[in-house]
Amino acid sequence: xxxxxxxxxxxxxxxxxxxxxxxxxxxxxxxxxxxxxxxxxxxxxxxxxxxxxxxxxxxxxxxxxxxxxxxxxxxxxxxxxxxxxxxxxxxxxxxxxxxxxxxxxxxxxxxxxxxxxxxxxxxxxxxxxxxxxxxxxxxxxxxxxxxxxxxxxxxxxxxxxxxxxxxxxxxxxxxxxxxxxxxxxxxxxxxxxxxxxxxxxxxxxxxxxxxxxxxxxxxxxxxxxxxxx
Amino acid sequence: xxxxxxxxxxxxxxxxxxxxxxxxxxxxxxxxxxxxxxxxxxxxxxxxxxxxxxxxxxxxxxxxxxxxxxxxxxxxxxxxxxxxxxxxxxxxxxxxxxxxxxxxxxxxxxxxxxxxxxxxxxxxxxxxxxxxxxxxxxxxxxxxxxxxxxxxxxxxxxxxxxxxxxxxxxxxxxxxxxxxxxxxxxxxxxxxxxxxxxxxxxxxxxxxxxxxxxxxxxxxxxxxxxxxx
DNA sequence: TTTTCTTTGATTTTCGAAAATTTCTGCGCA
DNA sequence: TGCGCAGAAATTTTCGAAAATCAAAGAAAA
Numbered sequence: 292x293x294x295x296x297x298x299x300x301x302x303x304x305x306x307x308x309x310x311x312x313x314x315x316x317x318x319x320x321x322x323x324x325x326x327x328x329x330x331x332x333x334x335x336x337x338x339x340x341x342x343x344x345x346x347x348x349x350x351x352x353x354x355x356x357x358x359x360x361x362x363x364x365x366x367x368x369x370x371x372x373x374x375x376x377x378x379x380x381x382x383x384x385x386x387x388x389x390x391x392x393x394x395x396x397x398x399x400x401x402x403x404x405x406x407x408x409x410x411x412x413x414x415x416x417x418x419x420x421x422x423x424x425x426x427x428x429x430x431x432x433x434x435x436x437x438x439x440x441x442x443x444x445x446x447x448x449x450x451x452x453x454x455x456x457x458x459x460x461x462x463x464x465x466x467x468x469x470x471x472x473x474x475x476x477x478x479x480x481x482x483x484x485x486x487x488x489x490x491x492x493x494x495x496x497x498x499x500x501x502x503x504x505x506x507x508x509x510x511x512x513x514x515x516x517x518x519x520x
Numbered sequence: 521x522x523x524x525x526x527x528x529x530x531x532x533x534x535x536x537x538x539x540x541x542x543x544x545x546x547x548x549x550x551x552x553x554x555x556x557x558x559x560x561x562x563x564x565x566x567x568x569x570x571x572x573x574x575x576x577x578x579x580x581x582x583x584x585x586x587x588x589x590x591x592x593x594x595x596x597x598x599x600x601x602x603x604x605x606x607x608x609x610x611x612x613x614x615x616x617x618x619x620x621x622x623x624x625x626x627x628x629x630x631x632x633x634x635x636x637x638x639x640x641x642x643x644x645x646x647x648x649x650x651x652x653x654x655x656x657x658x659x660x661x662x663x664x665x666x667x668x669x670x671x672x673x674x675x676x677x678x679x680x681x682x683x684x685x686x687x688x689x690x691x692x693x694x695x696x697x698x699x700x701x702x703x704x705x706x707x708x709x710x711x712x713x714x715x716x717x718x719x720x721x722x723x724x725x726x727x728x729x730x731x732x733x734x735x736x737x738x739x740x741x742x743x744x745x746x747x748x749x
Numbered sequence: 750t751t752t753t754c755t756t757t758g759a760t761t762t763t764c765g766a767a768a769a770t771t772t773c774t775g776c777g778c779a
Numbered sequence: 780t781g782c783g784c785a786g787a788a789a790t791t792t793t794c795g796a797a798a799a800t801c802a803a804a805g806a807a808a809a
Binding site: 296329333 | 800
């Protein structure tokens with residue numbers, strides 16, 4: 292069996308971006324050790340790695356915890372996605388061939404199919420996992436022909452964090468009915484090879500996360516005893 | 521003493537971006553353990569963390585090594601820097617106040633001073649460390665008022681990798697005489713608050729790393745015994 | 750009652766060695 | 780001579796416990 296470490300990493304990553312841990316939850320190595328039947332050191336190692344890609348917060352001598360949710364963070368991640376995806380999509384338009392168009396069309400078809408089903412049923416929940424995967428694949432295919440592995444790797448990191456921040460019932464997991472139209476518009480812009488239009492479409496699609504005030508939970512403050520009243 | 525771990529991390533990071541390890545060198549935990557007088561696990565942990573920010577390459581069951589140098593990687597890093605720095609600089613122009621202008625001017629002054637000394641003496645070597653630091657600080661100050669911690673953190677990661685790829689005698693450590701004029705142009709664009717000009721300046725400054733064919737070492741291939749002659 | 754210090758308990762960090770895996774080396778066989 | 784298969788050596792991965800550090804509770808002093 293090659294890489295117990297890698298398995299734990301992947302699973303923890305999945306648990307984190309699907310919102311299994313409440314924001315700010317302490318991630319105790321000793322506790323998680325039991326979930327995986329391995330040693331605490333192995334878990335610690337994984338948590339360290341996850342912290343460098345922003346999925347886990349680490350504080351010296353204070354261990355690990357799931358990141359807090361904040362409007363600012365959500366906005367910064369959105370801005371970054373816009374920056375990376377417009378660049379990646381436009382480069383893909385320049386460098387990508389028919390093969391890229393084909394893959395993008397395929398990814399869109401799958402996504403479109405799922406989103407239609409969600410609209411008719413009116414309930415995202417049962418399709419959540421499927422939809423999440425399809426959405427990510429569409430956006431990753433969009434920038435796939437950009438010619439820069441670095442850009443793609445960076446995008447995955449940002450996308451994961453974005454998803455992590457967004458995942459909650461209140462935000463409906465980032466799903467909106469407008470998605471159907473917007474994803475179509477992005478596909479059209481790609482097939483037209485219209486870079487300016489692409490920029491507009493990607494912006495419109497993502498900028499929603501900037502304007503809409505994000506519903507947010509109130510976290511317990513740490514009160515200084517002397518300042519009470 | 522808080523964080524032996526952190527110390528090792530910082531030192532290893534420094535050694536990596538100053539090119540102490542030949543490209544492709546194996547980084548054996550057991551070997552490095554002696555340099556720091558700590559356990560191999562600690563070193564391993566650090567190497568893992570460094571691998572997630574691209575400063576170290578990791579292969580399952582095959583350990584760690586210093587990344588190889590390649591033209592493609594160099595170009596991708598340059599593209600990414602252009603993307604992040606133009607965005608960051610333009611946002612700083614919009615959001616930054618006099619305070620930002622002041623800090624940028626200060627950073628430029630220091631850098632300019634060093635670069636002038638390098639030009640007159642004609643030898644970078646004795647000032648290499650000082651110059652590296654000043655160059656990085658100038659570029660980081662440039663985007664410092666952009667309003668996104670995420671953008672800044674991402675930029676540091678990319679900048680470090682860029683520096684790591686570039687550090688070698690052949691490339692003169694990324695130093696060029698034109699730097700003086702170009703850094704000045706960037707400062708001027710900032711003070712003029714001219715975003716379009718800024719884009720052009722940053723592009724010109726960094727694009728050099730794209731056009732100039734990078735001198736590159738030849739690495740020993742791993743020969744299949746059966747293909748030998 | 751409030752503050753400060755001390756002790757206790759819990760958590761994090763570091764360690765060195767055992768287990769698993771890969772790489773190297775030499776031997777036998779075609 | 781070339782190939783492939785043991786066995787040995789070296790390296791990587793995992794482990795559980797010891798050491799160090801931090802947080803909470805309680806006692807003593809103001």
